[in-house]
Amino acid sequence: KNKGRLLIKCPDQPGIVSAMSLFLKQNGANIIESNQFTTDHEGGTFFIRMEFECPDLQEKGQRLENQFREIAESFSMDWEIHFLHDVKKTAIFVSKELHCLRELLLEWQSGDLMTDVVVVISNHEECRGIVESFNIPFYYIPANKDIRKEVEAKQLQLLEDYEVDLIVLARYMQILTPEFVAAHKAQIINIHHSFLPAFIGANPHKRAFERGVKLIGATAHYVTNDLDEGPIIEQDIIRVNHRDNVEDLKKKGRSVERSVLARGVKWALEDRIIVYENKTIVL
Amino acid sequence: KNKGRLLIKCPDQPGIVSAMSLFLKQNGANIIESNQFTTDHEGGTFFIRMEFECPDLQEKGQRLENQFREIAESFSMDWEIHFLHDVKKTAIFVSKELHCLRELLLEWQSGDLMTDVVVVISNHEECRGIVESFNIPFYYIPANKDIRKEVEAKQLQLLEDYEVDLIVLARYMQILTPEFVAAHKAQIINIHHSFLPAFIGANPHKRAFERGVKLIGATAHYVTNDLDEGPIIEQDIIRVNHRDNVEDLKKKGRSVERSVLARGVKWALEDRIIVYENKTIVL
Amino acid sequence: KNKGRLLIKCPDQPGIVSAMSLFLKQNGANIIESNQFTTDHEGGTFFIRMEFECPDLQEKGQRLENQFREIAESFSMDWEIHFLHDVKKTAIFVSKELHCLRELLLEWQSGDLMTDVVVVISNHEECRGIVESFNIPFYYIPANKDIRKEVEAKQLQLLEDYEVDLIVLARYMQILTPEFVAAHKAQIINIHHSFLPAFIGANPHKRAFERGVKLIGATAHYVTNDLDEGPIIEQDIIRVNHRDNVEDLKKKGRSVERSVLARGVKWALEDRIIVYENKTIVL
Amino acid sequence: KNKGRLLIKCPDQPGIVSAMSLFLKQNGANIIESNQFTTDHEGGTFFIRMEFECPDLQEKGQRLENQFREIAESFSMDWEIHFLHDVKKTAIFVSKELHCLRELLLEWQSGDLMTDVVVVISNHEECRGIVESFNIPFYYIPANKDIRKEVEAKQLQLLEDYEVDLIVLARYMQILTPEFVAAHKAQIINIHHSFLPAFIGANPHKRAFERGVKLIGATAHYVTNDLDEGPIIEQDIIRVNHRDNVEDLKKKGRSVERSVLARGVKWALEDRIIVYENKTIVL
The missing domain is CATH 3.40.50.170 (Formyl transferase, N-terminal domain)
Structure with a gap:
């Protein structure tokens, strides 16, 4: 169950996927599903859902969330992170x-x-x-x-x-x-x-x-x-x-x-x- | 091409199918498709489409149509007869x-x-x-x-x-x-x-x-x-x-x-x- | 629940529907659904399912069944009659x-x-x-x-x-x-x-x-x-x-x-x- | 028409998406559609299709292709790059x-x-x-x-x-x-x-x-x-x-x-x- 999901909405610009995937890689996480969408290729809004697997996620979850805040701010993201161990x-x-x-x-x-x-x-x-x-x-x-x-x-x-x-x-x-x-x-x-x-x-x-x-x-x-x-x-x-x-x-x-x-x-x-x-x- | 179609709408009552199929049989016609529907089994409206095959229909068509008028009247039918040799x-x-x-x-x-x-x-x-x-x-x-x-x-x-x-x-x-x-x-x-x-x-x-x-x-x-x-x-x-x-x-x-x-x-x-x-x- | 169903398979020939619908009419039954199919319009096999409504069917069912046998034989029918009061x-x-x-x-x-x-x-x-x-x-x-x-x-x-x-x-x-x-x-x-x-x-x-x-x-x-x-x-x-x-x-x-x-x-x-x-x- | 597509197949490992998206970003390209799939989250094969937009792609295409070769080799990729100006x-x-x-x-x-x-x-x-x-x-x-x-x-x-x-x-x-x-x-x-x-x-x-x-x-x-x-x-x-x-x-x-x-x-x-x-x- 070491799985998590990032849901993002932000103004489109180059480098979002790159920043997110680098962040996950540096934290030892592997992207297992990724879907994105942009309303318009010029000046549009960008959306992405990334599902990832990460060893010891239950322990590392809070830290991941805190660290991601910085990236989120630099891209003006509306964002959510969900951990599968927190059952809805x-x-x-x-x-x-x-x-x-x-x-x-x-x-x-x-x-x-x-x-x-x-x-x-x-x-x-x-x-x-x-x-x-x-x-x-x-x-x-x-x-x-x-x-x-x-x-x-x-x-x-x-x-x-x-x-x-x-x-x-x-x-x-x-x-x-x-x-x-x-x-x-x-x-x-x-x-x-x-x-x-x-x-x-x-x-x-x-x-x-x-x-x-x-x-x-x-x-x-x-x-x-x-x-x-x-x-x-x-x-x-x-x-x-x-x-x-x-x-x-x-x-x-x-x-x-x-x-x-x-x-x-x-x-x-x-x-x-x-x-x-x-x-x-x-x- | 010896085919024709009867389309009927009338108040529902017993005997409609019987009368129509007897009429077709007496004229040497064979029913090849028949679909019916009644809005309500008490006091409803009855609908039927019968497709039939009949030798020499081109010659007999007009006579058939005239003869059917009597049945149509006795059941107060709104009706149409179509012959496939009259291409729309x-x-x-x-x-x-x-x-x-x-x-x-x-x-x-x-x-x-x-x-x-x-x-x-x-x-x-x-x-x-x-x-x-x-x-x-x-x-x-x-x-x-x-x-x-x-x-x-x-x-x-x-x-x-x-x-x-x-x-x-x-x-x-x-x-x-x-x-x-x-x-x-x-x-x-x-x-x-x-x-x-x-x-x-x-x-x-x-x-x-x-x-x-x-x-x-x-x-x-x-x-x-x-x-x-x-x-x-x-x-x-x-x-x-x-x-x-x-x-x-x-x-x-x-x-x-x-x-x-x-x-x-x-x-x-x-x-x-x-x-x-x-x-x-x-x- | 005064409903019954006739299921028929027999060699195609003119007059089957006519005979069946006349039989039902004479017994006070009203056809409420009827679907038929013929494998081939020349020398084919004919199939029909007729659902009918008939007052006091529970009492009259057996008699109906017996009477229909005659029609069935004249057209060499394989046939079944089902009454809805006999729940399967x-x-x-x-x-x-x-x-x-x-x-x-x-x-x-x-x-x-x-x-x-x-x-x-x-x-x-x-x-x-x-x-x-x-x-x-x-x-x-x-x-x-x-x-x-x-x-x-x-x-x-x-x-x-x-x-x-x-x-x-x-x-x-x-x-x-x-x-x-x-x-x-x-x-x-x-x-x-x-x-x-x-x-x-x-x-x-x-x-x-x-x-x-x-x-x-x-x-x-x-x-x-x-x-x-x-x-x-x-x-x-x-x-x-x-x-x-x-x-x-x-x-x-x-x-x-x-x-x-x-x-x-x-x-x-x-x-x-x-x-x-x-x-x-x-x- | 400044659009291109990367199609990749390689052994799964962390960092692929990160490397690809960084590469595109550094070349001024914006990812406009990205779909990925992994056969198995442990030791599986990874597939991705990235569609990107890049100004002056017709001029820069060949250079992009050459540069990508290095990344492709480091991840043992089977890969294709397609440019929309090369109509099939x-x-x-x-x-x-x-x-x-x-x-x-x-x-x-x-x-x-x-x-x-x-x-x-x-x-x-x-x-x-x-x-x-x-x-x-x-x-x-x-x-x-x-x-x-x-x-x-x-x-x-x-x-x-x-x-x-x-x-x-x-x-x-x-x-x-x-x-x-x-x-x-x-x-x-x-x-x-x-x-x-x-x-x-x-x-x-x-x-x-x-x-x-x-x-x-x-x-x-x-x-x-x-x-x-x-x-x-x-x-x-x-x-x-x-x-x-x-x-x-x-x-x-x-x-x-x-x-x-x-x-x-x-x-x-x-x-x-x-x-x-x-x-x-x-x-």
């Missing part, structure tokens, strides 16, 4: 529809999601059985518009208690207030059951049926204060036809929702996503 | 982007589109060479907002002269007036370079880029008086990512536009499409 | 890899597989927990080449006790003897973890890695006496690249295996599959 | 089926293939019209088993005359001798009309039909002396069903063949492909 802690929010929760738990159990699922929170009791069968703490917090403030207070307390790094809204059907979104450091990933920006908002499958589309989709995105307007992480679609009624669209949609969300969460856990101008760069 | 006549409208035109001409040349392409009309000269190399009459009719009326008058005259059954807008970038849409019996199929209802209207690729979507699409639809709101025939998408700028989206979009349009046109020529409540039933 | 009974065989089993159980729990899963049999204990959490009887029958005879005797007894109609091999890693395949009336569906006929036999992912393919697949097929040579029901693929080692191929393969198997089983339960010349016709 | 020269071989040729010419005309198509060679006359309409020299060289030697001598002469860098077999239905494959420095890309390793050899669509597969594919691969056994560059599939006869499979196959070949050729022209152990690494 994830909370899952869910309501009555359980297919996304199930997919995440199965992927996690198969070792495909490198995280600790530390807590599941729901405004319904439906998922208690499945969650507890995975030995994950489950909290039932009934919710509605009128008690939103208290509900979010309880949720924020749990996020703090469990030191959550990532919140996944796995078909959680309550709107989060801007205060909630702002209050906690955790990133929040939502799955919307349409191909955004088509069918923003409620009842996308009903509206897709009425419009007679031939494909329906799903979108994993970061949550911001604008409903369904956050940076898109991943999307996919499934083919439908005139035989499918609204109920059929929901069924078909489930399979694409769960795989899109699972991919988005996986990339977030692998520190592959940089947000830039309300879009995502997935490296 | 198609007109293609195009502007500067030629990928859809090229795809249609290549598919047609390979024998995959059963039609006569009788005329190509453009508001630009770019495609003259390719069109004339296929020995298809080409008409250059410059167009803009201010002379729309005269332009459409010329176009309508050509449609009449060439007895056009189907108009394909293969990236024709002029808006058609309601008068034009109403004036001619021909069906009009358009290709829109987005996954409708996302990015209705102009510059869909620019807006897709700005929103940061991970898929772009194309939509073949019938033209009605509401821009981009007509019944959707076919849609498809292609994956994009943060590396793709607007120009890249246009390039990637072309491959999906041309295949979506080609499929939609093919189904129309095969009499597979029934319009119902601003949607298509593709049988 | 399914047995699942599994070894150590549980992704296909999980998918089937989740789909079944969501109401997407119309069957009773009456028993799960495994040569390992891994799945006991999950199976019993669904309240399905679980039997652990250790197996190896040397005791194949006794093992299959036990399995056949269970199939008989539970009156099994359909056996699903959900990554069951033991070979079934021809005697077993012949002994029981149940259809047997297997999932093979390659895109047949590529990589028939053992270790397909290892061989796919060595060949450097860019796609890996999965195949659901009926089991016959020739290993991996039975009629193919459904196939699908997933994209891989040079970064994927054998372990990665296995992981990626799982998602396509489970969805391909689920689709194949669903079609079998909906009586959509007719086997003909070692191929399947899916209507 | 491509020859296309074709027989009677023209869909792949057409796709390549259209993509090339749209500016999506950065090459000069310097010559088209065919053993049939079918494509003369289309080739000459693009103002490309066309050579008709009839071929069969008995005159293979003379035919290949003529072809080799043309390849030399036109200084060809890349040969594309766009459904060229003659087998090339090992002597031909060895004789010329050009890389040879072939399109096989099946999903290799399924249906190696002749008549893949007929055999796919007989096996009853539900997907058919296409494979772009480098040509080696073993028929259809060369390194696979790209593959894709298209869905088929029981209604498709051999002729239908051929038609459906065409659309996937042409897009798979076009992608493979594009990657080769962009210097993205490194061959390693009879596989391709596409960076």
Whole structure:
């Protein structure tokens, strides 16, 4: 597990990769994956994700981080360093529809999601059985518009208690207030059951049926204060036809929702996503 | 070529298939493909497409049509009968982007589109060479907002002269007036370079880029008086990512536009499409 | 639940659909879905699947079946009639890899597989927990080449006790003897973890890695006496690249295996599959 | 056009990226795309493709190349450097089926293939019209088993005359001798009309039909002396069903063949492909 990841965003200029790779080499680290992107070759913004392996990283991590600060400053970098021995802690929010929760738990159990699922929170009791069968703490917090403030207070307390790094809204059907979104450091990933920006908002499958589309989709995105307007992480679609009624669209949609969300969460856990101008760069 | 097709829409009730198949049998015809659909099993609307083979159909066609009228009336059918010896006549409208035109001409040349392409009309000269190399009459009719009326008058005259059954807008970038849409019996199929209802209207690729979507699409639809709101025939998408700028989206979009349009046109020529409540039933 | 399905195979001739639809009409049944196929329009074989709705079908079913025999004989039909009130009974065989089993159980729990899963049999204990959490009887029958005879005797007894109609091999890693395949009336569906006929036999992912393919697949097929040579029901693929080692191929393969198997089983339960010349016709 | 590309294969060790990026920086070049891959993090082989921009590259190119030699030797690199001002020269071989040729010419005309198509060679006359309409020299060289030697001598002469860098077999239905494959420095890309390793050899669509597969594919691969056994560059599939006869499979196959070949050729022209152990690494 002697692995780490550097994520960088800075103004493009010659010498960035050179400085970073020299730094890693001097610290005995070997680059095992490196992906970069520049918005524009003249005056653009530069992004890079470097994954490296380094003996005794657990001991040397803090020192590496301190030393890198100097390079970061000289290139005016926004930067993050992640060590794989610091396993991320994830909370899952869910309501009555359980297919996304199930997919995440199965992927996690198969070792495909490198995280600790530390807590599941729901405004319904439906998922208690499945969650507890995975030995994950489950909290039932009934919710509605009128008690939103208290509900979010309880949720924020749990996020703090469990030191959550990532919140996944796995078909959680309550709107989060801007205060909630702002209050906690955790990133929040939502799955919307349409191909955004088509069918923003409620009842996308009903509206897709009425419009007679031939494909329906799903979108994993970061949550911001604008409903369904956050940076898109991943999307996919499934083919439908005139035989499918609204109920059929929901069924078909489930399979694409769960795989899109699972991919988005996986990339977030692998520190592959940089947000830039309300879009995502997935490296 | 002794083949025909029956397309039916009527209130659902027992006995429709029985009556139709008995009628065909009594006329010596053999059903070679049959697809049906009912909106609702109680009080719904019934749709069927039957393709049949019948010796000496060219001689017997008119009689068949007359005889079927009685059945049609007893079931209150909206109906059409098509004979494959009456080859449909198609007109293609195009502007500067030629990928859809090229795809249609290549598919047609390979024998995959059963039609006569009788005329190509453009508001630009770019495609003259390719069109004339296929020995298809080409008409250059410059167009803009201010002379729309005269332009459409010329176009309508050509449609009449060439007895056009189907108009394909293969990236024709002029808006058609309601008068034009109403004036001619021909069906009009358009290709829109987005996954409708996302990015209705102009510059869909620019807006897709700005929103940061991970898929772009194309939509073949019938033209009605509401821009981009007509019944959707076919849609498809292609994956994009943060590396793709607007120009890249246009390039990637072309491959999906041309295949979506080609499929939609093919189904129309095969009499597979029934319009119902601003949607298509593709049988 | 007043629904039934007719599945027919017979020499093509005019009048089949007519006779069938007249028969259904006279018995007060309404055709709700009908799909047909002919191998060749001259001297070919004709196939049809008709789904119908008929009031009081539970009472009238036997009479319908008897009456249809006459029509069946006059057209030399191979035929089956199924009533939806006779729910099919399914047995699942599994070894150590549980992704296909999980998918089937989740789909079944969501109401997407119309069957009773009456028993799960495994040569390992891994799945006991999950199976019993669904309240399905679980039997652990250790197996190896040397005791194949006794093992299959036990399995056949269970199939008989539970009156099994359909056996699903959900990554069951033991070979079934021809005697077993012949002994029981149940259809047997297997999932093979390659895109047949590529990589028939053992270790397909290892061989796919060595060949450097860019796609890996999965195949659901009926089991016959020739290993991996039975009629193919459904196939699908997933994209891989040079970064994927054998372990990665296995992981990626799982998602396509489970969805391909689920689709194949669903079609079998909906009586959509007719086997003909070692191929399947899916209507 | 001040762009260049470095392609490297060498034993993995720390410091490679650092040395390369320092070298480019010192020469005033800016890395604009960089993709790397290591077969194994201990004792593995390292691959990298770096695309860079450098003012006055046309003048400085030769010097850069000479200077890089030192670095290359110190890391025991297999390496190539390409300058975008040296446009690659491509020859296309074709027989009677023209869909792949057409796709390549259209993509090339749209500016999506950065090459000069310097010559088209065919053993049939079918494509003369289309080739000459693009103002490309066309050579008709009839071929069969008995005159293979003379035919290949003529072809080799043309390849030399036109200084060809890349040969594309766009459904060229003659087998090339090992002597031909060895004789010329050009890389040879072939399109096989099946999903290799399924249906190696002749008549893949007929055999796919007989096996009853539900997907058919296409494979772009480098040509080696073993028929259809060369390194696979790209593959894709298209869905088929029981209604498709051999002729239908051929038609459906065409659309996937042409897009798979076009992608493979594009990657080769962009210097993205490194061959390693009879596989391709596409960076």
